[in-house]
Amino acid sequence: MLSVLLAVVLFLLALGIAGAVFGVPWAARIYAAAACACAVAAVAAVVFLVARADVPEALVLPVGLPWLSAHFRIDALAAWFALVINVAGTASAVFAIGYGGHNDEPARVVPFFPVFLAAMNLVLVADDAFAFLIAWEFMSLSSWLLVLSNHRRPGNARAAQVYLVMAALGTACLLLAFGIMAGPDGAYRFASIRDNPPQGAAAAIALALVLLGTGSKAGLVPVHAWLPLAHPAAPSHVSALMSGAMTKVAIYGLVRLLFDLAGPVPWGWGAALVAVGALSAVIGILHAVVERDLKTLLAFSTVENVGIAVMAFGLAIVFRTNAMGTLAALAFTAALFHVLNHAIMKSLMFFVAGAVEVSTGQRDLEKLGGLIHRLPVTATLALIGAASIAALPPLNGFVSEWLTFQAVLNSPSLPQWVLKFGVPVAGALLALSAALAAACFVRAYGMAFLGRPRSRKAAEAVEVAPSMRWAMAGLAGLCIGVGILPMVPAAAMAPLVRRFAGVDFAPLADGLSFGDFMLLAPVTPGVSSYSGFVVLIAVVAVTLASIEGVHRLATNRLRRAAAWDCGFPDPSPATQYTASSFAQPLRRVYASTVLRARDHVDMPEPGDARPARFTLSMRDLAWDAFYAPVERGVTWLAERMNTLQFLTIRRYLVFMFTALIVLLVTVALAK
């Protein structure tokens, strides 16, 4: 299977070159080929997970550094993330067949899109630090170029700049972390790191750097602020990949380093992940719930979902270090499950945002509305996606969040007092973020698709191209399918969970019968269990019964009415609830402290004819506390370094000479 994945990577790179050579006229063909390649990779990953998950495959290619050939390896962990990424990649490439032509400058997107996909796949199969970092940086740079593709739109150039700085910072952290983990002998192969994991203070520093490096790519608070700038700036199919797939690659990096290479880590790291995850979940969704821009809202929701997944991973570490295998398996399953679910539903929602943007030309919620009449197919699929991301049963989003809650609810059995009290607090934050997520997506869906159009373009929207609808429909189908049959992915990730936790995920422990597919009982059947299938049947039955009941019980007497006009006497759409007025109660309650949200009302004096004005200001504290200093520091350093460009030849020689002498003196003193 490894050779299949590497072949797919090579094929995608070749597609990138073809995109650069043949350009826009071949765009649809290139996207179609990329979709096929990703589908092949996804199938290969499934085959590996089902058939040979316990036997990792490795390959050494004589490329890269001469003393360290490029090592590649696939195991169950890599295969699971390859499945996640290639599902998102396939859908995104299919979506792009119809969507690609609507980009501002397609020639800037077509060559880099397959390269981005290839780089993400390459990160997953890399088996030495060098290959990993090369692939990681390739991923960062190709996505940076994609972010920059709409560079003429206001704000995008700045978003790309911030992204580049943060990507470089993240890679630098990983570089240092690998340097520490490899030790003084430079053992950069993952196998060597796995055999000799770092100890003591070195391990602590390395893991902190790993958390910072991968967390900044995944969008964990407080290093998330680039994400809501950069993800929406890219074309929508790329935004879907960045949010749906690239954050997963970052999580993969975290899991690979923290769970696999670093050996058994102390429970403190699990607690740190739980804390960071819970904080990310709440802050991310608070931003999302007050956001006006549809794509930025989705990007903030990514911060929330990454937080949930990281929190579940943290719980898995905590349970494992306390030798509670069953619960560790539960938390690990929940985390991996959420990774898959988020990739599916976030890609779907970004496709919806792309479809809305294509058909109306905007993504500001205050200018949308009533699209359910103009885009019936998109609206239905968007409803499925929104319900799924708001974690409503019987869809997939519910399953993973529910599993996470099951893990949280079992935390009082932990021996450490910090965790006994801390994890339920994190669980409360998780519950809050789940509720806010529901509010957020009710608002997003309601403002965009319901009510009356708030702008002329929204009133004249037309349904989007078939390939875009098919991509969305496929993902919506996955949302439903995974939601009602959660045991299928759970069975696929079973070898991975078994390897990590030592025991099987409870429902899978004693084989899998047909009935088990219908019922999900993560701990014991008596305590808590869930069946998506039953919920689906119940939802359908209740819906049909209500429709029937309403039709039967309602009077069929004809009524004519105009007086109050159903609450719409004024035809102006401005009389509707706006997106910010819908969010106002939540903004008052939560965001006034966390986001420093302030309302400014400028009311004219009586007799003054000028209009009253309402403005809203918000600040991201993470920006002030973390990003602004980093950005200032980098700029300062860059300006200082700039003078190095203008030195005399002799001064360059002085630098070399001084460096040489310093090194030689160090060697002499070290003797």
Added chain:
Amino acid sequence: MLRGLHFDIAHTLSVSVLLFSFALLYQRRIMGVLNAFALQALMVAAAAAWQAYSQEAPHLYATAGIALVLKALVVPIALKRIIMRLGIHRAIETVIEVNGTLLAGVGLVALSILLVFPVAQDSAALTRENLAIALSIVLIGLLMMITRRNAVTQVVGFMSLENGLVLAAVGVQGMPLVVEMSIAFSVLVAFIVFGMFFFRIRERFDTLDLQYLESFRGDRGQDHRP
């Protein structure tokens, strides 16, 4: 007894190469620098020839010949002709005073000895001291390049650095000729390149001082001139 004599002669020749490195450092006139360099190259040639004799490695005679012809004769004479033709007889502008440079040179020799002696503990005494001397010649060559403003002295510093490399190469038994050939050729190439530079500079600015070269670099705005 004979080994002792071999050792002493080889040692004397190596040290005399180092001595001329110091001689290069305290020259204040270009012609003096070139003469000192020619003598240094002569010493390198003698050292290589002696090694060829004592190691019974005839290919080292070729190295000695290359050093003698190219570095002791062709390069100094060519540089002198260039300087005559360009009409430069100027004193050398130094960045650090000559005394300070010499002190730094002594420090570099001490550093080289400190470095090489513990590393090459188990190798033959000759190889060990030869390596230490060669390393100090390389470092002093670098020092000369950075403490002199004149382009000619920079070229000479570079070539003196190469002399150190040749000395290190001939001191080790069994070093194939290919290395020395490449070193000799790189010196020649460097000489040609720098020579081209001189003519370019001469055409425009009437000086060989590097400071004038730098202010006309393309990537530098006119307002950034030093």
